[in-house]
Amino acid sequence: MPILIGKIKQEIKKLGNKERAKLSQRYFKTGKGEYGEGDIFLGITVPKQRELAKKYYSLDIKQLKKLIDSKIHEERMIALFILINRYKTTNNKKIIFHFYIKNTYRINNWDLVDSSAPKIVGTHLLDKERSILYRLAHSKNLWGRRIAIISTFAFIGRNEFKDALRISKILCRDKHDLIQKAVGWTLREVGKKSLIGKKLEIKFLKENKPLPSILFSYATENFSKREKEKLR
Numbered sequence: 001m002p003i004l005i006g007k008i009k010q011e012i013k014k015l016g017n018k019e020r021a022k023l024s025q026r027y028f029k030t031g032k033g034e035y036g037e038g039d040i041f042l043g044i045t046v047p048k049q050r051e052l053a054k055k056y057y058s059l060d061i062k063q064l065k066k067l068i069d070s071k072i073h074e075e076r077m078i079a080l081f082i083l084i085n086r087y088k089t090t091n092n093k094k095i096i097f098h099f100y101i102k103n104t105y106r107i108n109n110w111d112l113v114d115s116s117a118p119k120i121v122g123t124h125l126l127d128k129e130r131s132i133l134y135r136l137a138h139s140k141n142l143w144g145r146r147i148a149i150i151s152t153f154a155f156i157g158r159n160e161f162k163d164a165l166r167i168s169k170i171l172c173r174d175k176h177d178l179i180q181k182a183v184g185w186t187l188r189e190v191g192k193k194s195l196i197g198k199k200l201e202i203k204f205l206k207e208n209k210p211l212p213s214i215l216f217s218y219a220t221e222n223f224s225k226r227e228k229e230k231l232r
Contacts, residue, residue: 005063008056015052016042028073028109035142035178036109044074049081053081061099068106076106080116087120097124101132108143110178117147122154130163137170142178145171148181156189161200164190172208172215184218192222205231 021043030036053172059082068079087096096165100107101118107113112209125133136148151169153165205211209231218223220228 002088004056004059005066005140008059008067008078008148009075009166010054011052012042012044012072012078015044015048018043020045021165023172028111035176038071039069039073039109041073046077049074049078050081053085054140055086057082057133061095064099065103068103073109073112077112080107080112084116084119087123093124095223096120102145104147105141107147108148113143113146114150117150118153118157121147122151125151126154126158133163133167134170137167142176145176145179146182149179152186153189156186156193156197158194159197161193161197165200165204168204169208172211177212177214180212180215181218184215187219188221191219202231 013175015066021041024041024043025031025039026034026042028039030041056078064079064082067082068076070079083093083096083100084213087093090096097120100116105118121133133151134147136144139148140146149164149167152167156164164186168186171179174180174183185202187204191198201219205216211219216231220231223231
């Protein structure tokens with residue numbers, strides 16, 4: 001094992017907190033049959049994880065592969081924070097993007113997806129062809145589908161709503177509540193962005209009803225009571 005990997009794993013282990021780890025195990029649904037089944041937490045705060053990501057910024061791709069393959073949740077998150085930091089500064093962003101896509105099966109909890117997908121996948125595809133998102137949207141893997149929809153936040157930030165709405169259409173009747181929440185969240189962000197966005201969101205909600213209640217609730221969080229009742 002490369003020295004840097006051994007060193008970072010030792011530091012991570014020292015920062016662990018058993019009580020916080022127990023809370024994280026419950027919060028991220030790691031029990032049998034739950035979406036995070038088998039995930040292991042050490043109980044390290046996100047600010048500390050970000051500090052380690054900055055400290056070990058220079059890990060090469062082979063070392064990052066070993067880190068992102070870890071059974072420990074925080075180690076995978078630190079790998080993602082390193083990738084985000086590197087993506088911002090490297091001239092060869094394509095390598096980071098393809099590494100991310102190749103390892104989507106290891107980006108396997110909602111916080112891992114939400115913190116990284118818009119900043120790497122979405123940002124990379126701002127000026128590129130986006131069929132990869134549609135392949136992910138049709139994936140049997142829960143996290144691939146979540147990556148597809150959450151990545152569109154980068155487009156929404158640029159007032160580009162087409163792909164966010166199209167992928168929302170694909171996923172709006174997904175059976176998993178984590179996807180329903182993500183779609184509702186996406187629609188809400190479209191509606192918040194501009195008057196045009198609000199009109200497009202309302203149009204989507206009208207054309208695709210009835211929608212799962214949790215999706216509708218997230219999507220209309222900023223709507224008045226009267227607006228919600230009218231849409232129902």
